[in-house]
Every structure is written in structure tokens, then in C-alpha cells.
Amino acid sequence: MDLSAFPYLQGNYAPVEAEYDHDETQLRVEGTIPKNLVGAYMRDGANTAYEPNHYVYPLDGDGMVHAVYFRDGKVQYKNRWVETSHLKTEREWGKTIYGSVGKLLEVPQEVIDAGGEPSPVRNTANTNVIYHGEKLFAMWEGGFPHLLNNDLSTVGLYDYDGALKPGDALTAHPKVCPDTGDLITCTQRWDSPNYWVQVIDKNGKHKQTIPVEFERKGIIHDLQITENYVIIFYAPAWHSLERAMKGEDPFMWEPDRGTKIIAIPRDGSGKNVVYETDAFFSWHFCNGFEQGGKIIIDYIWINSIPFTQAQGTGVEKQPRRMYRMTLDKATKQVTNEQFSDVFCEFSRVDERLMGKDYRYGFAASSNHDWDDAHGYNCTGRYDFVTGETKLWDYGPEANAGEPVYVPNPDSDKEEDGWVMCFVFNPDEGAFLSILNAGTFDQAAKVFIPTRVPNGFHANWMQNLTLS
Numbered sequence: 001m002d003l004s005a006f007p008y009l010q011g012n013y014a015p016v017e018a019e020y021d022h023d024e025t026q027l028r029v030e031g032t033i034p035k036n037l038v039g040a041y042m043r044d045g046a047n048t049a050y051e052p053n054h055y056v057y058p059l060d061g062d063g064m065v066h067a068v069y070f071r072d073g074k075v076q077y078k079n080r081w082v083e084t085s086h087l088k089t090e091r092e093w094g095k096t097i098y099g100s101v102g103k104l105l106e107v108p109q110e111v112i113d114a115g116g117e118p119s120p121v122r123n124t125a126n127t128n129v130i131y132h133g134e135k136l137f138a139m140w141e142g143g144f145p146h147l148l149n150n151d152l153s154t155v156g157l158y159d160y161d162g163a164l165k166p167g168d169a170l171t172a173h174p175k176v177c178p179d180t181g182d183l184i185t186c187t188q189r190w191d192s193p194n195y196w197v198q199v200i201d202k203n204g205k206h207k208q209t210i211p212v213e214f215e216r217k218g219i220i221h222d223l224q225i226t227e228n229y230v231i232i233f234y235a236p237a238w239h240s241l242e243r244a245m246k247g248e249d250p251f252m253w254e255p256d257r258g259t260k261i262i263a264i265p266r267d268g269s270g271k272n273v274v275y276e277t278d279a280f281f282s283w284h285f286c287n288g289f290e291q292g293g294k295i296i297i298d299y300i301w302i303n304s305i306p307f308t309q310a311q312g313t314g315v316e317k318q319p320r321r322m323y324r325m326t327l328d329k330a331t332k333q334v335t336n337e338q339f340s341d342v343f344c345e346f347s348r349v350d351e352r353l354m355g356k357d358y359r360y361g362f363a364a365s366s367n368h369d370w371d372d373a374h375g376y377n378c379t380g381r382y383d384f385v386t387g388e389t390k391l392w393d394y395g396p397e398a399n400a401g402e403p404v405y406v407p408n409p410d411s412d413k414e415e416d417g418w419v420m421c422f423v424f425n426p427d428e429g430a431f432l433s434i435l436n437a438g439t440f441d442q443a444a445k446v447f448i449p450t451r452v453p454n455g456f457h458a459n460w461m462q463n464l465t466l467s
């Protein structure tokens with residue numbers, strides 16, 4: 001596979017070419033693995049199986065999940081591709097067939113006639129992996145999720161017992177309400193500008209739809225919950241399927257329109273509140289909560305749309321920072337302040353405090369300029385009580401992924417949990433980093449003898465085991 005034409009398939013962005021199973025004897029551990037952890041750390045990401053025709057980071061590439069399973073202080077590792085219909089079709093033909101979300105290709109008639117996947121839009125299944133209602137899903141934001149078995153083998157597309165209709169695109173960024181266990185998620189459609197909040201109960205049954213109308217389909221990646229609202233950012237960022245099919249740049253950024261913040265009542269009353277402010281883009285929320293007459297939103301601010309059809313423009317590397325936004329419900333005033341001057345992305349919290357006042361945010365962070373690359377060599381802890389940003393530095397060439405807060409099952413304190421992420425350091429190889437959340441130092445490293453490429457979102461799957 002010649003990947004030299006693709007800047008975001010170099011170094012540790014390059015895919016691995018095989019699936020592995022490493023038992024505890026093959027995983028060297030430095031430090032001590034917490035003995036009371038039962039479950040798995042899993043991370044999804046792009047791992048293109050064939051040399052692509054075109055590649056937009058961070059949207060394209062076949063999904064692959066990497067997992068480290070924990071039980072009795074012991075660990076096991078697996079990685080598996082998500083067996084999508086697009087990947088299966090390409091395997092049957094032994095080559096790339098489909099284009100990219102930035103440059104769609106017509107599917108050859110002979111492929112369709114032979115029973116291959118007819119949709120030109122690849123279900124990448126590469127964005128997130130979640131465990132809810134005792135079901136494991138690999139997700140992207142352009143279609144249905146894939147149901148996986150605990151061992152990462154793929155069951156297939158999942159429609160929540162028919163709640164998802166053909167053409168519905170389920171977000172890869174749902175939030176779980178810590179009070180009810182509900183999954184607060186949303187659907188969008190390629191053929192409609194509208195947006196639908198969807199609520200799935202703790203057992204995985206669909207229970208509510210809240211429609212939201214828009215005049216134009218925006219690129220809305222994440223959502224945040226507070227006690228009473230679902231919050232979304234409606235930035236002036238657009239994608240056109242027609243332009244993508246013609247080979248033209250399908251991504252548009254129109255900053256004069258500003259960014260709208262939409263507060264959607266979770267009770268389904270339909271009385272949405274719209275706040276307006278200067279244009280910015282954001283991939284990810286950190287957390288949000290209500291306090292008196294205000295809504296506080298912590299998120300990663302980006303100046304403009306951080307991707308484009310053209311390769312190697314550097315647009316992905318524009319500054320991104322932790323921001324705290326305050327929405328005044330009475331005056332509709334928006335206050336938007338930079339919290340830290342550290343370059344960061346992939347923000348997470350102790351999810352027991354999702355939608356509630358909290359102390360610590362965690363994010364993949366950087367303490368140096370990456371020049372032509374794009375990376376995060378630290379895990380950052382953002383203390384919203386003291387205002388302090390603390391970095392755990394893995395070394396200048398290391399690349400650290402999304403830090404997931406793993407609660408200590410024997411404590412409800414944020415300080416008593418752990419923060420886990422995959423790290424690749426050229427000097428050390430790949431490892432799962434386990435930091436103590438409170439002292440913010442290394443508890444353990446689990447070395448993976450095969451490479452773990454840079455990827456996207458991860459989660460801790462409490463009580464998920466292989467047997």
C-alpha cells in the first residue's frame with residue numbers, strides 16, 4: 001500500500017495491517033494495574049484497509065477498535081476492523097472501490113450487480129465505540145451504528161428495533177444521563193436540514209424523539225446535556241453531497257453568519273432557545289451544567305472548520321483551546337472565554353458528573369509546536385475550581401489519544417479514579433497509559449507489542465468482559 005500521498009496516513013497515523021490477540025503474557029506492565037477494575041478500555045479510529053482514492057482527516061478510513069480488557073489486575077488486548085458492508089465489498093474485490101466523504105465516487109455497476117454495497121458514502125464506523133444497554137456499538141455520524149460482540153467481532157448494522165429509519169444518521173457523540181441511564185443522542189439525515197434529539201432508555205429501548213428544524217443542514221458533531229437542556233453548536237460549517245459527487249470541495253465555512261448555540265428543552269416542549277455569537281467551530285464538548293439563571297458550557301474552541309478536501313493544507317492544525325462559555329438565560333448574552341492557552345482536543349470528564357457541576361476536564365494536549373505534524377504529546381487536566389492546567393508529558397515525539405476518565409468503583413470522588421489513553425512513543429512503542437486522576441501521575445503502563453495508530457474516541461466499558 002503506497003500511502004505517501006496522504007499526509008494523515010504518515011507516522012503513527014498509518015494503519016496497522018493485521019488483527020491481533022495479546023494475552024497477559026504478551027503485555028508487559030510497568031506499575032500496578034488497579035485490581036478492582038472489571039471492564040474494558042476501547043478506542044475506535046480510522047484504519048484504512050486499502051490504499052484510498054482520497055482521504056480527509058479526521059473523517060475517512062475504515063473503523064478499527066482497539067481494546068484492553070481488565071479483570072483481577074490482569075489485561076488482554078485485541079484489535080478488530082468493524083466489518084462494514086463497504087469493507088466487505090472491497091475485500092471481495094481486493095481493492096478500494098469507494099471514494100471519500102470529501103470526494104465521492106460513483107459505485108461501478110459491476111460491483112452493484114455482484115451484490116456489493118451500492119451506497120457511495122462509506123459507513124466508516126470509525127468515530128466512537130460505546131457500551132450502553134449491555135450492547136457494544138461502533139459508531140460514526142453518517143448512518144447506522146454497528147453492533148459488536150464483546151470480543152469485537154461485528155454483528156451488523158443496528159436500528160434500535162426499527163426506531164432508526166432508512167437514511168437516518170445517528171451521531172457518534174451521545175451522552176448518558178447519570179441520573180436516568182438514558183442515552184441522549186440525535187439523528188440527522190443526508191436529505192434533510194433538520195435534527196432530531198433521540199432518547200434511548202437505559203435498557204436500549206427508544207423512548208422519545210424531539211425534532212429541531214433548520215433551514216440548512218449544518219455540520220453538528222457533538223451534543224451536550226445539562227439538567228434541562230440538550231445543547232448543540234450550529235456553526236456556519238456546511239457539507240454538500242452534490243458537490244462531493246462532482247469532485248468539488250464539499251466543505252463550506254461562512255463566518256459572517258456567526259455560530260448559534262441552540263438550547264433544546266429535554267422535556268420535549270419544543271421551546272428552543274437560540275443564542276448567537278461570533279463564528280467558531282468545535283468538535284467536542286467537555287461538560288455543561290446549569291447554575292442559577294446561567295448555562296455553563298466547557299468545550300474545545302477552534303477558529304474555523306478544521307478540515308478541507310485539499311490534502312496537506314494544515315487547516316487541521318489551527319489552534320484549539322479549552323473554552324468556558326456562559327449563557328445568560330434572561331438576557332441571552334453569551335460570554336465566551338479561553339480557559340487555558342494549551343493546545344488540546346478530545347475533552348472528557350468523569351461521566352458520573354455529566355451535565356452537572358464538576359471539577360476536572362481531561363484532554364489530549366500539547367506543550368510544543370508540531371510543525372508539519374498534528375499531535376498531542378501530553379494528557380492535560382483542566383481544573384475548573386483552581387483554574388490550573390496540569391500536563392502529564394509523555395515525551396516530545398509521543399502521541400497521546402483521547403483520555404478517558406475511569407471511575408474507581410469503590411469511590412465517588414473524581415480524584416480517586418484513573419485516566420486512560422493509548423500512547424505511541426517512537427522510543428517505547430505503544431502502551432495504554434493509566435494515570436491517577438487525583439495526583440495526576442503515572443499509575444501503570446500496559447505495553448502493546450504491536451502498534452496502535454492514532455485514533456478518535458474511546459470509552460471505559462464497565463463490567464464488559466470476554467467471558
Ligand SMILES: [Fe+2]
Binds near residue numbers: 127173221283284457
Ligand atoms: Fe468526535
